[in-house]
Amino acid sequence: MRPSLMRRRLTPDNIWCPAHQKRRECMKRWMLLLALAAVQSPPLYAQTPAKAVATPAKPMDLRIEQLPAVLAGSLAYDEFFAPSFLAVVPATQLKLLSDQFIAQHGKPLKVISVEPQGPNSATIKIEYEKAIATAQISVEPSAPNKVVGLLITGFDMKGDSPAKIDAAFAELPGKAGYLVEKIGADGRRTQIAGRATGQQFAIASTFKLYVLAELASQVQAGRRSWSDVVPILANSHSSSATVNWPRTTPVTLQTLATWMISVSDNASTDALMRVLGRDAVERKLATIGHSDPDKALPMLNTVEAFALKSNAELRTRFQKANEAEQRNILDKEAASLGFDKVDLVNLGSGPVAIDSIEWFASPSDIANLLGNIRQTGSQTALDVMAVNKGVAPASANKWQYLGYKGGSEPGVISMSFLAQSKAGDWYVITGSWNDTTKEVQNDAFAALMARLLDSVAG
Structure with a gap:
């Protein structure tokens, strides 16, 4: 069985690829969402109970709160992502994929849950108009604490039947x-x-x-x-x-x-x-x-x-x-x-x-x-x-x-x-x-x- 994502670091070698996509196509698509820069995030730790999103008290909370605005295109990518991330995933590619998500699931509204995976990583749920996205996010351990890793692992449709x-x-x-x-x-x-x-x-x-x-x-x-x-x-x-x-x-x-x-x-x-x-x-x-x-x-x-x-x-x-x-x-x-x-x-x-x-x-x-x-x-x-x-x-x-x-x-x-x-x-x-x-x-x-x-x- 495949190890849980909660127990391993995300790298280009273990990105999920659907079999209907050839590996090269899949890697091109997923590198739009995942960039682990030279400053790697620390290992992911055991999951802790979800906590409600609160007023930002530390850089990690700030980045999580900013994410819906980034996905909606109302916050500049260079204010949110580390340069090492953008070197791998240019802003034009990020916008393309974000636009595809919006076309399919509506606008991103807010982060509705956070499960810390250590001091600089978390699993989060983002509410879109039509779906709930699950994502993993990692930030730099030091100032300015910009995002170095982001992976949206799936969407659950609201009110599906x-x-x-x-x-x-x-x-x-x-x-x-x-x-x-x-x-x-x-x-x-x-x-x-x-x-x-x-x-x-x-x-x-x-x-x-x-x-x-x-x-x-x-x-x-x-x-x-x-x-x-x-x-x-x-x-x-x-x-x-x-x-x-x-x-x-x-x-x-x-x-x-x-x-x-x-x-x-x-x-x-x-x-x-x-x-x-x-x-x-x-x-x-x-x-x-x-x-x-x-x-x-x-x-x-x-x-x-x-x-x-x-x-x-x-x-x-x-x-x-x-x-x-x-x-x-x-x-x-x-x-x-x-x-x-x-x-x-x-x-x-x-x-x-x-x-x-x-x-x-x-x-x-x-x-x-x-x-x-x-x-x-x-x-x-x-x-x-x-x-x-x-x-x-x-x-x-x-x-x-x-x-x-x-x-x-x-x-x-x-x-x-x-x-x-x-x-x-x-x-x-x-x-x-x-x-x-x-x-x-x-x-x-x-x-x-x-x-x-x-x-x-x-």
Whole structure:
């Protein structure tokens, strides 16, 4: 399990990054909120009871009182943040992110609670017009005691409800669906909430959970071990964990699985599909159950999908073909479906064939998949899913266990959770949003899924 933020110093290496964002994009975004300067804040101490915000009696209190004005843009950044902070996070970037928060949550109003974490650090709650933000703040230990660290860890919507969340899904352009189910002691699932639960959606990298499920099954059957070592060999677009690694680098299956799920490394995914066998992963999909296997099969590896989207002639042939013909194309045209044939410019220009060349599942299909992974009884698989929890700490910490996998590409975002409550109850929470005409708003959907997750956690 991930150590509590209360017990470690915040650094760029341990910033939460949602799996729908690549590490570089995520770091760029979060560095707008977090800058720990050369003068580091002291270690965070054990949490003490919250105290009411009082008239400033010391520099730390003053900075906390000033924060809403800073977030609203009515107090100059250089009066509040240390120069070392602004050297990393320029004022223009701070304003951009603050404006995004205001657009989504309304104006910041006031700090409503403070939990000191030592003489120069605190966890605070900031009231916005529509939400309550949780943040961590650190100030310089000496005059002028300006802020050297700030991290907003999440938002809780005011007066949120399942009905409001459902209405927000209904308002998304294109098509969207979600499902919340509680898993009983006997493994049976009961729907709590949902929309378009049987509709097929492009799910992008969420399909990698099928690969994880098959790996866990092969380990359980004694055919493989998590510690088995294989070469990567594969090369694919957006493989942040293995970029520039020699393709002959030996790594364990558990390492490949961890990269595949936690940072959505595509080369790791294709390596596992090679080792496990495409046919084995497809049989696993059938065993788990899928409501539209004709749409889901054949299951492409990532470089095949990227190359097909990049080649208009092959793409058209593939779209018109039946399953057997599609398999023949994958076999006969393998030379045209390599990493060197991927057109990165084309892939980033907007939705490309997301209704035909993709990985597909309904919310109910994904619930079956998550339930199967849990039933396998593989603690390693659960640990792999919990490396990146997909939501900010304020939401993740409401759960005893939280496993996650998501995926996105232009026009597609999908987020799925396997969660255990503090009371010990298990849930599956999954949602997808597709738009064939334009890119979807990943951050807005992630915020909506966090609301859905919070509504179940209570």
